[in-house]
Amino acid sequence: MHDAPVTELREEVGDALRAVGTYDDGGYDVHYLRDAVAEQLGEEGLDAIRENAVFDSLERDYYERIFATAGRYEATVRQFEEAFVVEVPTDDAGPGGLLVSLDREYAGSIRDVIEVCRDATE
Known part of the structure; x- marks a missing residue:
């Protein structure tokens, strides 16, 4: 597993950071x-989140095939009432990646959060 960019994410999102995990x-x-x-x-x-993340990561190739004109699959963002959850896969083959949860009130750029995560997983 890659190191998680907790310090970098704290600098990017401040107190909006809820959780950071790698799987x-x-x-x-x-x-x-x-x-x-x-x-x-x-x-x-936490166990259920990990299972879901591993299951989702197995479908990366499928997403890239059906959205072939969109390029490489880089992240999934889920929006809930209270939080955003960002999942960024590692560049390694097989399941693995970084999960980040942010408060829904986060007003910054989700794209910037994804870039911080991608820098850590490459």
């Missing part, structure tokens, strides 16, 4: 987790 087919490492988010998720929640 691969061997596990999920939490590099930063806001206390309130940890209490809400618990261990079962």
Whole structure:
């Protein structure tokens, strides 16, 4: 697994950062987790997030095929009532990547967040 860019993300998004984790087919490492988010998720929640991330990463090739004219698959952004979740795959073959959660009130550029993550995964 790659190192997570916690310092760089804190500089980019400030207090809007909720969580940062890396995953691969061997596990999920939490590099930063806001206390309130940890209490809400618990261990079962973290396990479910990892399973979902690994499953999603297996479909990268599929996305690149069906959206062939869009170029290489670089990230997924999910928007929820309370948060954005950004998933950036590693450039390695197989499942693996970086997950970042931000407060929904984050007013900065999600594109800049993705670039910080991509720099860390290359």
